[in-house]
Amino acid sequence: MESITFHVIFVPDTVRHLHPLTCSVIRNSECRFRLVSNGCTKSEEQTLQQIAAESPGVDFYQIPGNAPMRHGLVLDHLQQLETS
Numbered sequence: 001m002e003s004i005t006f007h008v009i010f011v012p013d014t015v016r017h018l019h020p021l022t023c024s025v026i027r028n029s030e031c032r033f034r035l036v037s038n039g040c041t042k043s044e045e046q047t048l049q050q051i052a053a054e055s056p057g058v059d060f061y062q063i064p065g066n067a068p069m070r071h072g073l074v075l076d077h078l079q080q081l082e083t084s
Contacts, residue, residue: 003057005032007078011068015044017063023051036078039068 008022013070026033035048045062052060063069063077
């Protein structure tokens with residue numbers, strides 16, 4: 001059975017607040033996670049990339065563009081990428 005992938009979408013100034021919760025959920029789950037940067041700073045993206053690199057079943061994705069995209073458009077974009 002294929003594991004469900006949850007997309008966790010971060011916007012600027014949310015990584016530091018959600019980092020502890022995100023790491024806890026990842027550690028205590030058998031699901032896959034994709035940490036999605038929607039306009040985050042380079043520093044925030046580095047943090048997300050580090051979490052993904054250190055956590056099995058977790059990857060990182062950056063929404064194209066220089067500014068945050070509206071949430072509905074992000075969801076549409078992620079849905080278009082889905083192949084499972």
